[in-house]
Amino acid sequence: MPSVMIRKGDGNELLFYIAKKDQEDPIETVETDTEEAWGGLVTLTDGSEWYIDPISPRPTFPTTLRFKRA
Amino acid sequence: MSSMTREETQALIQEVLEVYPEKAKKDRAKHLTVNDHEIEQSKKCITSNRKSAPGVMTIRGCAYAGSKGVVWGPIKDMIHISHGPVGCGQYSRAGRRNYYVGTTGINTYGTMNFTSDFQEKDIVFGGDKKLEKLIDEIETLFPLNKGISVQSECPIGLIGDDIEAVSKKKNAEINKPVVPVRCEGFRGVSQSLGHHIANDAVRDWTLGARDDDDTFVQTDYDVAILGDYNIGGDAWASRILLEEMGLRVVAQWSGDGTISEMELTPKVKLNLLHCYRSMNYISRHMEEKYGIPWMEYNFFGPTKMAESLRKIAAFFDESIQEKCEVVIAKYKPEMDAVIEKYRPRLEGKRVMLYIGGLRPRHVIGAYEDLGMEVVGTGYEFAHNDDYDRTIKEMGDATLIYDDVTGFEFEEFVKRVKPDLIGSGIKEKYIFQKMGIPFRQMHSWDYSGPYHGYDGFAIFARDMDMTLNNPCWNKLKAPWLASDDDEASVAAAGE
Numbered sequence A: 001m002p003s004v005m006i007r008k009g010d011g012n013e014l015l016f017y018i019a020k021k022d023q024e025d026p027i028e029t030v031e032t033d034t035e036e037a038w039g040g041l042v043t044l045t046d047g048s049e050w051y052i053d054p055i056s057p058r059p060t061f062p063t064t065l066r067f068k069r070a
Numbered sequence B: 001m002s003s004m005t006r007e008e009t010q011a012l013i014q015e016v017l018e019v020y021p022e023k024a025k026k027d028r029a030k031h032l033t034v035n036d037h038e039i040e041q042s043k044k045c046i047t048s049n050r051k052s053a054p055g056v057m058t059i060r061g062c063a064y065a066g067s068k069g070v071v072w073g074p075i076k077d078m079i080h081i082s083h084g085p086v087g088c089g090q091y092s093r094a095g096r097r098n099y100y101v102g103t104t105g106i107n108t109y110g111t112m113n114f115t116s117d118f119q120e121k122d123i124v125f126g127g128d129k130k131l132e133k134l135i136d137e138i139e140t141l142f143p144l145n146k147g148i149s150v151q152s153e154c155p156i157g158l159i160g161d162d163i164e165a166v167s168k169k170k171n172a173e174i175n176k177p178v179v180p181v182r183c184e185g186f187r188g189v190s191q192s193l194g195h196h197i198a199n200d201a202v203r204d205w206t207l208g209a210r211d212d213d214d215t216f217v218q219t220d221y222d223v224a225i226l227g228d229y230n231i232g233g234d235a236w237a238s239r240i241l242l243e244e245m246g247l248r249v250v251a252q253w254s255g256d257g258t259i260s261e262m263e264l265t266p267k268v269k270l271n272l273l274h275c276y277r278s279m280n281y282i283s284r285h286m287e288e289k290y291g292i293p294w295m296e297y298n299f300f301g302p303t304k305m306a307e308s309l310r311k312i313a314a315f316f317d318e319s320i321q322e323k324c325e326v327v328i329a330k331y332k333p334e335m336d337a338v339i340e341k342y343r344p345r346l347e348g349k350r351v352m353l354y355i356g357g358l359r360p361r362h363v364i365g366a367y368e369d370l371g372m373e374v375v376g377t378g379y380e381f382a383h384n385d386d387y388d389r390t391i392k393e394m395g396d397a398t399l400i401y402d403d404v405t406g407f408e409f410e411e412f413v414k415r416v417k418p419d420l421i422g423s424g425i426k427e428k429y430i431f432q433k434m435g436i437p438f439r440q441m442h443s444w445d446y447s448g449p450y451h452g453y454d455g456f457a458i459f460a461r462d463m464d465m466t467l468n469n470p471c472w473n474k475l476k477a478p479w480l481a482s483d484d485d486e487a488s489v490a491a492a493g494e
């Protein structure tokens, strides 16, 4: 369950930063992405998949969350 | 001048790896690669931030070097205690050339070495008492210091001294920040973890000091320079440009910086990050906690500088953007003159680099402005996010090497035959003796600044001075030189 910091990139896309691995990749898709909730299965542009129980209300970014490997 | 093809470069890597035993070969192969623009993520082609193989010559430092030497050391009005035996601090004293303004020994302490000079009895009985005494002595002898940091050397972690407790106690007593930093040299695989530990210590012990204090008058144009260590005056050459643009530089981290500047940084509007490797951690933290955006910029060479200045200006209103254009236009004639003078002398020359945190990618643009080509680059202690950024900057099919060993570097150089090498002091004399022009790119070979417009003029001059130095034709004794050599010397006209 690594700590992941999510922040906005230059083009307003969300970046997924795994501090432990110094790895930062844009998020491709988010399962639940509404005004009320954010989370579920998250896919990165490198193909890897991560999971977090949907958080509501939707968090403001940047923020640090704990993800599971999906 | 002929560049190597992808296959040739690949073959060269294979050839160099041949001498290693099977296991080391497999291991080292992951750290050497041929640049490929098709690859988006460096983890597909290079492994980094791993322990160096035992028995090879590596050029890395330790976590203490990353914290004391890089991040904390340049904060000029604090006293940084090298806690442990005398050598770690003494042999690295003042080596990085972080310039600062102040009277050393009175209100600034940058080039001095403070150490607890551990002896056998301190190892046996613990050194906490000694540390307390040392802090008292500092307070008596250097009352104008604004704070103290305790930089642990290896033995502190090994004997389990409680420097946090001492720091808290002394902090209450002397009413100044006393920051314990757990940067024992054995932590991590290189100085890189030292940067991280130092960033965390800043976060935990100083950054929030003025959170509840709004007496500092803010403006909409406040910025901080992060990750510029003012080597040879770099940060000054950058700062004046930002100020000309109408921005107010509140803090310099940490070249010529002070602890008060650090404490004020949470109040700025934008963090400007030069060395990503050593200060991205604190930038990310400030973004999350205080909502301060950060951006990487590059002040090497006019092309990159114009790009960066515009990108910085885009964060602010039109008045700044206008002034940004004025600044770029103002320096353009100066830069054109520099390029006109040096480019003909340097055009087409090939460079190999092997440096530290940001330069292996940041200086590429500056060389290109002079018509030179970087044919190989590598980092001592990068992580994959650094290589992600490097792939785009480097030419296709060029060599990239991570934590290169002494042997590999020499072999690469023998085959690639660059016209200039930029690396550190440990490599300098080897390559000079091999007859290859060399610049020490950590401390700018006792020159600098290289950042900013003023810096580029010095950079160009230095490269020319090194590359076209007549001494390179005199490496062979006259009685050994054949007629060919003389003819080529004459033809070169130098």
Ligand code: SF4
Pocket (backbone or CB within 6 Å): B062, B063, B064, B065, B088, B152, B153, B154, B155, B184, B185, B186
């Ligand atoms: S590795 Fe340990 S002993 Fe060596 S310089 Fe670093 S802190 Fe000192």
